[in-house]
Amino acid sequence: KALYDLPLFDLLKKSREVHDANWADNEIQLCTLLSIKTGGCSEDCSYCAQSSRHNSEIQIERLMPKEEILKRAKVAKDSGSTRFCMGAAWRGPKQRDIDKMTEMISAVKSLGLETCATLGMLKPGQAEQLGKAGLDYYNHNLDTAPEYYDEIITTRNYQDRLNTLQEIRGAGINVCCGGIVGMGETRHTRAGLIAQLANLEPYPESVPINNLVQVEGTPLHGTDSIDPFEFVRTIAAARITMPKAMVRLSAGRQEMSEAVQALCFLAGANSIFYGDKLLTTDNPETSRDRALLEKLGLHAM
Ligand code: SAM
Ligand code: DTB
Ligand code: SF4
Numbered sequence: 283k284a285l286y287d288l289p290l291f292d293l294l295k296k297s298r299e300v301h302d303a304n305w306a307d308n309e310i311q312l313c314t315l316l317s318i319k320t321g322g323c324s325e326d327c328s329y330c331a332q333s334s335r336h337n338s339e340i341q342i343e344r345l346m347p348k349e350e351i352l353k354r355a356k357v358a359k360d361s362g363s364t365r366f367c368m369g370a371a372w373r374g375p376k377q378r379d380i381d382k383m384t385e386m387i388s389a390v391k392s393l394g395l396e397t398c399a400t401l402g403m404l405k406p407g408q409a410e411q412l413g414k415a416g417l418d419y420y421n422h423n424l425d426t427a428p429e430y431y432d433e434i435i436t437t438r439n440y441q442d443r444l445n446t447l448q449e450i451r452g453a454g455i456n457v458c459c460g461g462i463v464g465m466g467e468t469r470h471t472r473a474g475l476i477a478q479l480a481n482l483e484p485y486p487e488s489v490p491i492n493n494l495v496q497v498e499g500t501p502l503h504g505t506d507s508i509d510p511f512e513f514v515r516t517i518a519a520a521r522i523t524m525p526k527a528m529v530r531l532s533a534g535r536q537e538m539s540e541a542v543q544a545l546c547f548l549a550g551a552n553s554i555f556y557g558d559k560l561l562t563t564d565n566p567e568t569s570r571d572r573a574l575l576e577k578l579g580l581h582a583m
Pocket of ligand 3: 323324325326327330331332333370371372373402
C-alpha cells in the first residue's frame with residue numbers, strides 16, 4: 283500500500299530500477315492465447331463472459347480438435363510468439379479432458395513453443411499428468427485480494443485457488459498467477475492482491491495483470507473503470523515485489539491508449555498477449571502491436 287501511495291514518478295523510478303537490475307533492455311515476451319473450449323461454464327465469476335449463469339452473447343464451442351489447435355499454434359509461432367496458452371471454460375478438467383489435453387500439450391510443445399494451459403481447478407494427480415506431457419506453465423489466477431473475493435465469485439473459494447496452485451508447484455510446473463483490477467475494488471484491495479501474489483513461496487514465474495474487459499450481460503458490466511495511472515501503479519507494484527517474474531500486461535489493452543501501454547512497459551511489464559483475440563474478447567491486431575513495439579524500440583524476446 284505504501285508503494286501505491288508514492289508519487290507516481292517515485293514509484294516508476296523504483297520499479298524501473300528493479301526492472302533494469304533483472305531484465306535485459308527493451309525485451310517483451312509475446313504469448314498467444316487460444317480458447318479451446320468456450321462458454322457454458324458452471325462457475326459464477328462475475329467478470330466472465332463464459333459463465334452459463336450470465337447473459338453474455340458468446341458462441342458456446344466444444345473442445346477444439348487437436349488438428350485445429352495445432353494449426354493455430356503454428357500461426358502463433360510464425361507470427362513470433364514464444365508461448366502458447368490454451369484456455370478452457372471449465373470449473374476443472376475431468377479425466378477424459380486430461381487425456382485429451384496431454385496429447386495437445388505434447389503436440390504444441392513439439393512445435394518448439396512454450397506451453398501453458400488454464401483449465402480451472404486441478405485435483406491431486408492431474409498436474410503431474412499435464413507436466414509429464416510437457417506443460418511448462420499453468421495459469422490460475424488469485425483474481426483479487428481475499429477480502430473482496432466473495433464479491434466476485436461464490437462457486438469456489440480462495441483456498442480452492444491456493445490448493446490448485448499447490449498442485450501445480452508440486453508437479454514442478456511453472457506458475458502463472460495474477461489477477462484483475464477495475465472490478466470496483468479499492469486501492470487497498472489492489473495492494474492486497476499484489477501482496478498475496480508476492481508472498482506465495484516462491485512467487486509466480488508469470489504474473490498476468492488484467493484490466494477488466496467489461497462484457498455486456500455480466501454482473502460487472504457498467505462498473506466504473508479504473509484510472510489508467512492506478513493500473514500503471516499496479517504493474518509497478520508487481521515489478522518491485524516480484525523482480526524476476528514476467529509481468530504480463532494482459533486483458534484490457536484493446537481499451538488502453540498506446541501512451542498508457544508505454545507507461546506500463548516503463549513500469550516493468552515485459553510480456554503481452556499477442557494475437558487478435560484473448561479468449562472471447564478482442565485484443566489489438568498483431569500489426570498494430572508490431573507497430574507499437576517498433577515505435578517504442580522494444581523487441582520480442
Ligand atoms: N476457467 C478457468 C479458470 O477460471 O481458471 C480458465 C480460464 S479463465 C477465463 C482465466 C482468467 O481470465 C480468469 O481467472 C480471469 O483472471 C481472467 N478473465 C476472465 N474474464 C476476464 C475479463 N472479462 N476481463 C479481464 N480478465 C478476465
Ligand atoms: C489471464 O490472466 N488473462 C487471460 C488468460 N489469463 C487466460 C484471459 C483474459 C480473458 C479476457 C476476457 C475474454 O477474452 O473473455
Ligand atoms: Fe468459468 Fe473460468 Fe469464466 Fe470463471 S473465469 S466463469 S471458471 S471460464
